[in-house]
Amino acid sequence: MRLALFTDTYVPQMNGVALTLGRLTDYLNRRGVEHLVFTPKCTDEMAYSELIRPVPSVPFFLYPECRIALPNIISLRSELDRFRPHLLHMATPFNIGLCGLHYARKHRISHVASYHTHFDRYLTYYRMKRAVPLYWTYMKWFHQSCDATFVPSTDTMQHLHAQGFDRMLLWSRGVDCALYTPDKHTNAVRERYGITAPHLLLYVGRIAPEKDIDTLSAVMRTLPDSLKERVHWLIVGDGPQLEELREQAPDNVTFAGYKQGVELAEIYASSDLFFFPSSTETFGNVVQEAMASGLPVIAANSGGVRDMIVPGQTGTLCEPRQPESFIQAIDAFVNAPEQWADFRKAARSFALGRSWDAIFDRLLEDYEQIIDARRIGSKLGFYTA
Numbered sequence: 001m002r003l004a005l006f007t008d009t010y011v012p013q014m015n016g017v018a019l020t021l022g023r024l025t026d027y028l029n030r031r032g033v034e035h036l037v038f039t040p041k042c043t044d045e046m047a048y049s050e051l052i053r054p055v056p057s058v059p060f061f062l063y064p065e066c067r068i069a070l071p072n073i074i075s076l077r078s079e080l081d082r083f084r085p086h087l088l089h090m091a092t093p094f095n096i097g098l099c100g101l102h103y104a105r106k107h108r109i110s111h112v113a114s115y116h117t118h119f120d121r122y123l124t125y126y127r128m129k130r131a132v133p134l135y136w137t138y139m140k141w142f143h144q145s146c147d148a149t150f151v152p153s154t155d156t157m158q159h160l161h162a163q164g165f166d167r168m169l170l171w172s173r174g175v176d177c178a179l180y181t182p183d184k185h186t187n188a189v190r191e192r193y194g195i196t197a198p199h200l201l202l203y204v205g206r207i208a209p210e211k212d213i214d215t216l217s218a219v220m221r222t223l224p225d226s227l228k229e230r231v232h233w234l235i236v237g238d239g240p241q242l243e244e245l246r247e248q249a250p251d252n253v254t255f256a257g258y259k260q261g262v263e264l265a266e267i268y269a270s271s272d273l274f275f276f277p278s279s280t281e282t283f284g285n286v287v288q289e290a291m292a293s294g295l296p297v298i299a300a301n302s303g304g305v306r307d308m309i310v311p312g313q314t315g316t317l318c319e320p321r322q323p324e325s326f327i328q329a330i331d332a333f334v335n336a337p338e339q340w341a342d343f344r345k346a347a348r349s350f351a352l353g354r355s356w357d358a359i360f361d362r363l364l365e366d367y368e369q370i371i372d373a374r375r376i377g378s379k380l381g382f383y384t385a
Contacts, residue, residue: 001367002083003028003035006100007091008067010039014258016285017116020173021091025051027360036083038076038096040067053079055096069096077103085109086371091116093142105145110374113143114150114171115160121280125209136163147370152283153304171363174356175288179265182294182348189270193254197232199334202271204286205278207239212300215277217248218323223330228252230334236267268293273333279320281305292351296343298329314347
C-alpha cells in the first residue's frame with residue numbers, strides 16, 4: 001500500500017488532529033507502509049523528514065497557529081505521479097485537501113476523507129453563523145466522491161448523518177496509557193504551583209471561545225465560598241481568550257501555559273478532577289488522557305466525549321453552557337470523596353482498552369478494504385448512525 005496524506009496541521013503543532021496524524025505516520029513507519037504527507041510549512045527553519053512534503057502557507061484567520069496551504073499544483077502533481085499512491089486520505093477540506101481530491105478524482109484512485117472539526121459550530125462562536133449553510137453545501141460536495149468519510153465518534157457520525165452524509169466509518173482515537181498513568185502522580189506538581197487546597201481541578205485545552213471558556217470562567221467565579229476554599233484550579237493551555245480569563249479568574253486559579261510529555265502526564269495524575277466544558281468536540285483527546293491518568297471527568301453532555309464518559313461510573317455529563325449544572329457536579333464530587341477510588345479505577349480501565357495500535361490496525365484494514373472494493377467494483381459495509 002502507498003498512502004498519500006493531506007493535512008493542514010501536523011506535528012510539532014499542538015492540537016488533537018496534528019498529534020493523531022503524527023502518531024498515524026509513526027505507526028505506518030513501524031508497519032513498513034509507504035506514505036507521503038503533504039502539510040503546510042510552518043517556518044523556514046523547521047527540518048522535515050523525507051516523507052514530509054511541506055508546502056507554503058499562511059495563518060488561518062480563526063486559528064492563527066493553524067496554517068492554510070498555498071500549494072504549487074504542478075509540483076504536487078509531479079510528486080504524486082512519482083509516488084503512484086493506492087489511496088489518498090484528505091484530513092482537511094481546505095486548499096491542500098482540494099488538491100488531493102482533484103488528483104484522486106482525475107486519476108480515479110481510491111480516496112477517503114476524515115472529519116475532525118465542527119467548523120459549523122466554530123462559525124457560530126466567531127459570529128459567522130450566516131456562513132453555516134454555505135459551509136455544509138461545500139462539505140457535502142467535497143465528500144460526495146470519497147469512498148468513505150472517517151469520523152472520530154458516534155456523535156459526529158450522527159451529526160453528519162443529519163446533514164445528509166453517508167459512507168461513514170468510525171475511526172476512533174487511542175491513548176498512551178504508559179505515558180498517561182496514575183503512576184505519574186507526584187507532590188512536586190502542587191509544590192511547583194504553590195497549591196495547598198485539598199482538591200485540584202484541572203482543565204487542559206485551547207483557551208478559545210469554541211471551547212466554552214465562558215462557562216469555565218463563570219463556574220470558577222461563581223462557585224459557592226464553601227467550595228472555593230476547598231478547591232484550586234490549574235489551567236493548562238493557551239489561546240486568544242487567555243488574558244481575558246486571567247483577568248476574570250479568582251485567586252484560587254493558576255495558569256500553567258502549554259504543557260506536554262511527562263510534565264503534562266504528571267499534572268494529570270496529580271490532579272483530582274478533570275473539568276471540560278467544551279460542547280464542540282468531535283472526540284476530545286484530553287478527556288481520554290485524563291481518564292488514562294485515573295481522573296473522573298466533569299464534561300459537557302455534547303460531542304465525542306459522550307462516547308467515553310459513563311455517568312456515575314467514569315464521570316458526570318452536564319448541561320452545555322449552563323454553569324450551575326457544572327457547579328452541582330463539582331459539589332457532588334467534592335462532598336463524596338469515598339466514591340473517587342471507584343471512579344478512578346473505572347476511568348483507567350476504560351482507557352486501557354483504547355490503545356493506538358488497535359485503533360490504527362482497524363484503520364489499516366479499512367484502507368485495504370477500500371482499495372480492494374474500488375479495484376473489484378464491490379460495495380463496502382458501513383456503520384449506521
